[in-house]
Amino acid sequence: MRAAVNTNYGPPEVVSVTEVPVPHPGAGELLIRVDATTVNRTDCAYRAARPFFMRALTGLRRPKRTILGTEFAGEVVATGADVDRFAVGERVFGYCEGRFGAHAEYAVVQQTSSLAAVPAGVSQQEAAASTEGFHYARSAIRRAGIRAGDDVLVNGATGGIGSAAVQQLAALGCSVTAVCAGEHAETVRSLGVVHIVDYTREDFTALPHQFDAVIDAVGKSTFGRCRRILRPDGVYVSSELGPGWQNLPLSLLGTVRRGRQRVVFPFPEHNQSVVEEIRDHLAARTYRPLIDRAYPLEDIVAAHRYVESGQKIGNVVITVRD
DSSP, X not given: OEEEEOSSOSSGGGOEEEEOOOOOOOTTEEEEEEEEEEEOHHHHHHHHTOSXXXXXXXXXXXXXXXXXXXXXXXXXXXXXXXXXXXXXXXXXXXXXXXXXXXXXXXXXXXXXXXXXXXXXTOOHHHHHTXXXXXXXXXXXXXXXXXXXXXXXXXXXXXXXXHXXXXXXXXXXXXXXXXXXXXXXXXXXXXXXXXXXXXXXXXXXXXXXXXXXXXXXXXXXXXXXXXXXXXXXXXXXXXXXOOGGGTHHHHHHHHHHXXXXXXXXXXXXXXXXXHHHHHHHHHHHTSOXXXXXXXXXXXXXXXXXXXXXXXXXOBEEEEESOO
16 A cells, blocks of 8 residues: 655655555454545654654654554445444544554554544545544633633634634634634634634734633743733633743643633543544534645645645645545
C-alpha cells in the first residue's frame, strides 16, 4: 500500500510517499481502507519533534511511529477475531493520535477506540476533518465550565479548533464573539456567529465589553492581556502552553483561587463516546468542519508546508482514495 512515511525528524521534506506492507487486524481490530485523512498541527509537531521534550514519547533519535495521521474516514474491509461493533462494508471515521497510521491507504484500529459510523449524507472528507478540532474545543468548553447563556469570545475562530468551538458554543446557546481576519468574516458568520472582531483592524483585548470566558484557540494571546475583558469571575483557556509555558502554573493557581479570574488548561479527552457525540452533531448538522483545501496523498509534503505557513483556515484534507 502507499503511505506517507517519515523515518527522521525534520521539515516537511522528511516525509515521502512509498510502498509499505498492508497491516493485518488482530483480535478486536478492524482494517480500514482510508478514503480521507488530514494534516494538522499535531502531525506537524510530531514530525518535527517540537517541542523537543516530545522525543521522550515519540523516540529520542528517530520517530517510533513512521506513519503519521490522527484523523481518518474510510470503509471497514476486514475484521479480526471477536469484532462485534462494526461490520465489513461500513463507513467509519475516527481519531488515532498516539497510534497514528492514517496517512496511508489502509490502517488498523481497535473496535473500542475513538471510532464511529459516518452518518448518512456526510462526506468522507467532512468526517475525516471532524474529530481533532471538535474534541480540543469540547475540552476547552467543558474545562472552563461554560454554560448556556454565557458570553464567550473565541480568538482564532477560523482555525480547526476555533471553528469547532464557535459551533459548539452556538449549539449550547451561548452568545459568541469571534475574532478573525476581516476577509473571513462571512465564513465565520456561516458557522452561526453574529459578533465578529477583525483583528487586523481592532485589538480584541481593548473591547469595551467583558466576557464570561475567553477561548484562545490559537494560543497567540495571554491571560494578562485578556484580563481586562474578563468578568470578575471570568475564565481564560488557551489551546497552547503560552509564553514560558505560563498557562500550566496559572491553571494550578486557579484551582486554589476559585471565584476570581482564572486560567484553566484543557487536557483533551478522546474516546469512542466523544466520536459518537461528533457523529450526532454531524448527523444533526449542528457541526460541520471547516475545510480549507484538499491535497492528494502524493502531495502530502505540500500539505505539511501549508499547515505550517499559518495561512490555513479550518482543516487541510488529504484525499487517499476518490
